Amino acid sequence: MxxxxxxxxxxxxxxxxxxxxxxxxxxxxxxxxxxHSSLINFGNMAxxxxxxxxxxxxxxxxxxxxxxxxxxxxxxxxxxxSTAATLTIGRFALRYDLTDLGGAITDSIGLNAQRLAESMxxxxxxxxxxxxxxxxxxxxxxAGVSGVDMSVDDFYSAQFALTLASVPGPYIAILHPxxxxxxxxxxxxxxxxxxxxxxTQDMLNIKGQGFAGMFNGVDIFVSSRVPxxxxxxxxAGAMFGxxxxxxxxxxxxxxxxxxxVVTPAGTPVVVEFDRVVGGGTTSILASYxxxxxxxxxxxxxxxxxxA
Amino acid sequence: MAVTFTDQTNAAGxxxxxxxxxxxxxxxxxxxxPTNAQWWYIWHPARWQCIDGEWLPVLAQMRATPGVNxxxxxxxxSGAETKLRREHWTVIPWDIIEGGYVIEYDGVRGPVRLSxxxxxxxxxxQVVITPDEAGYREFLRGLVSSGVVRAPDxxxxxxxKERQRFRVAENSKRAANDPEAARRLEADKALLAQMxxxxxxxxxxxxxx
Numbered sequence: 001m002x003x004x005x006x007x008x009x010x011x012x013x014x015x016x017x018x019x020x021x022x023x024x025x026x027x028x029x030x031x032x033x034x035x036h037s038s039l040i041n042f043g044n045m046a047x048x049x050x051x052x053x054x055x056x057x058x059x060x061x062x063x064x065x066x067x068x069x070x071x072x073x074x075x076x077x078x079x080x081x082s083t084a085a086t087l088t089i090g091r092f093a094l095r096y097d098l099t100d101l102g103g104a105i106t107d108s109i110g111l112n113a114q115r116l117a118e119s120m121x122x123x124x125x126x127x128x129x130x131x132x133x134x135x136x137x138x139x140x141x142x143a144g145v146s147g148v149d150m151s152v153d154d155f156y157s158a159q160f161a162l163t164l165a166s167v168p169g170p171y172i173a174i175l176h177p178x179x180x181x182x183x184x185x186x187x188x189x190x191x192x193x194x195x196x197x198x199x200t201q202d203m204l205n206i207k208g209q210g211f212a213g214m215f216n217g218v219d220i221f222v223s224s225r226v227p228x229x230x231x232x233x234x235x236a237g238a239m240f241g242x243x244x245x246x247x248x249x250x251x252x253x254x255x256x257x258x259x260x261v262v263t264p265a266g267t268p269v270v271v272e273f274d275r276v277v278g279g280g281t282t283s284i285l286a287s288y289x290x291x292x293x294x295x296x297x298x299x300x301x302x303x304x305x306x307a
Numbered sequence: 308m309a310v311t312f313t314d315q316t317n318a319a320g321x322x323x324x325x326x327x328x329x330x331x332x333x334x335x336x337x338x339x340x341p342t343n344a345q346w347w348y349i350w351h352p353a354r355w356q357c358i359d360g361e362w363l364p365v366l367a368q369m370r371a372t373p374g375v376n377x378x379x380x381x382x383x384x385s386g387a388e389t390k391l392r393r394e395h396w397t398v399i400p401w402d403i404i405e406g407g408y409v410i411e412y413d414g415v416r417g418p419v420r421l422s423x424x425x426x427x428x429x430x431x432x433q434v435v436i437t438p439d440e441a442g443y444r445e446f447l448r449g450l451v452s453s454g455v456v457r458a459p460d461x462x463x464x465x466x467x468k469e470r471q472r473f474r475v476a477e478n479s480k481r482a483a484n485d486p487e488a489a490r491r492l493e494a495d496k497a498l499l500a501q502m503x504x505x506x507x508x509x510x511x512x513x514x515x516x
Contacts, residue, residue, distance in 0.1 A: 051380055086390065090373025090380045130341075131375045138367040138376075140353045140394070145498065146365070147358070147440070153474050153491060160473075189487035230365070231424035232438035293376045297394060304356075304365065307438075 019109050029224040031210025032125035033132060038172040038219070040246035040295065044268065045089055046253065052088040053248045055295060087248045087291035092127045094120060100280040113282050117262045117271045120286035124269040126225070128247075131292050133225040135245055136174055137236035139300040141165075146230050149182035150175070150237075150305035152190060158239040158301040159216060167241040167299045171218040176226035176235035179305055180212055187215075228307060235307045240300030250289030335413065338427055339434050342417030344372040344382065348399040348408065349391060350450070355459045355467060357502045362464060363447040364456050369398060403455060404446065448508040458507045471499045 006014060033039060042053055059081035069075050096116045103112050143157040144150060155173070162171055175183065187203055203213040203220070212220045218239065229236040249268040255261055260273035274283040294300070346368045354365040369387055373380050377387040388398055401407040412419045412427065421427065424439040424446070450456040475495045481488035 052386075086377050086386065088374065088377050088379050088386060090375070090378065090382075092374065131372065134368075134370055134372060134375055138349070140351050142354055142356075142365055146356050148494070151491060153478070153495070156477075157470060157474065161470075186487070190485075227368075228425075228436075229367070230438075231422045231440070231443035232436050233440050233443070236367075290374045292374065302367075 021109055023109060023111060029209055030122055030126065031208075031221070031223060032129040033172075033174070033210075033221060033223075034125040034128040036172070038170075038240070038242050038245075039132070040243060042087065042246055042248040045248055045250040045289070045291070051250075051291075052086050053291060055085045055087065055246060056082060057084060057296060058082045085246065085293060085295045087246060087293050089248060089250045089289045089291035092124070092131075092288045092290060093286060094123050094127075095283055095285045097276075097281050097283050100282070103282065113273060113284055116284045117273070117286075120269055120271045120284070121267050124267055124286060124288045127288060128290060128292075129223055130225045131290060132245065132247075133174065133223060133227055135292055135294055136238035136240065136300060137227050137229065137302055138294070139238060139240070139244075139302040140297050141301045142304050143239075143301050144234075144303050144305040146234050146304060147306050149185070150179040150303065151186040152183070153186075154303060154305055155183060155215065155218075155239075158303050159218060161301045162239060162241060162299070165298050167244075169217060169241060171239055171241050173218050173220045173237065173239040173303070174226060175212070175220060175222055175237040175303070176307075177222050177224055178307055179226070179235055179237050179303065180220070180222045182305065229302075229304045233307060234304050237303040237305075238300055239303060243296055244294060244299035245292065246295045247290060247292035249291075252287070252289070338412045338414045338419045340412075340414055340419045340427065342414050343420055344370050344378075345420060346370040346409065347384075347401065349396045350399060350456050351394075351396050352457065352460065353463055355463055357467070357498065357505045358444065360501045360505050361444075361448070362459050362505050362507045363444060364450065366399070366447070367396075369396075397456065399450065399455060403453075404449065408446065451508040452510055454510060458510075464502070464505075468499065468502045471495065471502055475499055 002008075010016075035041070042055065045051065045053060063081060064078055067075075098113055098116065141161050143161060144154040158173070159171065184204055203215050205213070207213065210221055210223075212222045214220065226235050226237050228234065251263075251268040252270060253263070255270065255272070262271040262273075263269075269286050269288045271284060271286045274285060275281075276283065348366045349369045350364050350366050354367070355362055356365050357363075369376070369384060369391060371378055371382045371384050373382050377390050378384050379386055391398060399408075401409055406423070408423050409420050410423050410425075412421065419427075421436070422443070424443040426437045426439065427434055428437060429435075447456075451458060475492065478488045478492040478495055482492045483489075
């Protein structure tokens with residue numbers, strides 16, 4: 001009698017492969033500075049009467065100095081210095097269409113419409129990060145040399161530029177992974193006082209995504225969203241103080257007429273379900289309204305070094 | 308419905324018109340990079356760099372991403388442009404060079420817009436972008452010589468040189484005991500020497516300079 005082997009049962013009582021009950025996340029950068037204290041959050045635009053928020057920047061509290069005046073002299077009027085930054089919100093959106101056969105009927109691992117709705121939170125904060133990096137690459141002041149790897153010297157150059165501009169700390173740096181690796185490589189070769197500083201050792205440790213360590217009191221974040229510069233030859237990271245960048249968000253609540261809405265806690269993203277009966281399809285749509293921009297250019301430095 | 312029976316044995320029966328096969332859009336290769344909005348190069352009088360003995364501008368980008376840097380909900384950049392001009396930036400139009408400087412590719416998730424000096428290729432299953440640095444520098448030279456970008460004010464280049472001198476001084480102090488500082492010192496000195504003798508691309512005759 002022949003043995004009952006796997007091959008005998010295969011295709012009938014055994015299947016080619018079964019699905020693991022744990023979904024493994026595809027490698028991607030998921031670190032975002034959304035809600036980080038280095039950025040000024042101007043709240044929610046809902047119900048404020050405009051899609052644009054004007055942020056007044058006024059020279060108060062020490063910007064204008066009292067000048068010495070002779071006894072009895074009539075002092076000339078000083079015009080108050082002011083400017084404004086405008087944050088205009090725009091929509092960011094993502095949609096997945098999931099058929100019943102692809103979703104509810106055959107799902108055995110929790111990869112369904114609800115899971116896709118949850119996933120929108122991560123997609124939203126990364127859209128925020130992308131927008132943030134598109135702002136911070138354009139500071140007027142730059143540090144670094146095109147085509148040359150980032151070094152400790154470039155870090156100091158950026159830090160000194162902010163210090164010379166009287167930018168109050170704490171500072172934050174956003175670097176591309178390439179820039180961080182070059183910076184770490186440079187740090188690794190440091191002699192003298194720097195090598196004994198705890199932060200130097202700490203900067204070389206492997207960590208999770210996002211926060212890479214603190215050096216000279218500057219929080220360093222790594223992000224693959226840092227854009228290129230000089231036609232792809234370089235990356236344009238940045239270092240800035242609180243007040244350089246601000247943002248405002250919009251949440252369209254309540255949504256009238258929407259049958260299924262999910263509002264994940266702690267995020268302004270709105271996820272809606274749309275049912276196309278004829279196609280047996282459920283659409284999962286996320287909408288996020290964001291306005292982000294530079295508030296004060298002189299409070300930041302773009303760090304442009306070899307890609 | 309009427310049924311028409313044809314004579315299967317008739318050699319002179321129906322003929323069918325054909326056409327050369329073309330690759331459908333679905334099968335055409337698409338670039339696996341994130342989609343991006345339209346963008347323009349912008350330049351600021353304070354952004355200069357010295358490369359190989361030449362002062363060249365460091366350009367940034369104005370991107371028509373709604374919600375970012377004062378671009379409105381429809382991607383209208385007029386508000387952003389006004390803000391940039393008030394801050395002394397210059398927006399460089401696409402058609403400043405023949406054929407434009409932005410190339411649009413079909414991407415997996417939508418259009419991908421790169422500069423004409425960035426060439427995407429597939430290498431070992433990954434998209435890599437090869438920059439044409441020489442071509443880009445030629446473009447930068449052209450911007451200066453044509454007067455689109457004004458030559459740097461000596462104050463600006465002096466400030467950049469001063470920063471470089473500071474780096475040289477810092478590394479000089481440590482070079483005796485620190486091989487890494489000594490290595491960087493040589494590179495920094497060489498760059499400072501280049502800066503001291505660097506030239507600005509000459510303006511073309513008959514153009515504003």
